Amino acid sequence: MIPSAIKNKQLLSFIYDGYSRTVEPHTYGVDTKGHPALRAYQVGGGSDSGEFTGWKIFHVTEMRNLASTPTHFSGPRQGYKRGDKAFAVIHAQL
Template sequence: MPIAEAIRTQHLLTFNYGGYMRTVEPHTYGTDRKGNRALRAYQVGGGSESGERIGWKIFHERDMKGLAVLPHSFQGPRPGYNRVDQLFARIEAQL
């Protein structure tokens, strides 16, 4: 499971989402309260439909295209990270 492994090893992920390439620091991965596989991540590069290219975002795994783990790592949790994330019904991996 590349997302969980990227969280465990603190490696960046890249993927296409909503027509934009994204580079993110993955923080929490699991199943949200609606039953969707989801990732909470801090986006550090790429585009966004909202125009907010940097910051906290939620991504549904089914909509990620071309997911890849990058060789670059990150230092750990970003400010504002909440390990008790109410979005998730079940957490499989987190920082």
């Protein structure tokens, strides 16, 4: 689901750390610590940090109720870096 959302530029929604999140997915793979992960730009929802929008990395195993939405985004956000160095393996990226 995550790779197709990246390819189709579809927003994803899920629960993470008890907060509903809506994100623009940009990079999916395995981070340098071995976790399946998603680099995304959060556009809605909550956060423990109090930062409700911005760049974040989410561990896929901690996402709950993951779903793609019918809403699309136009393309990479400012600050996006293809070949993200936080990932040891990249399965999908914009």
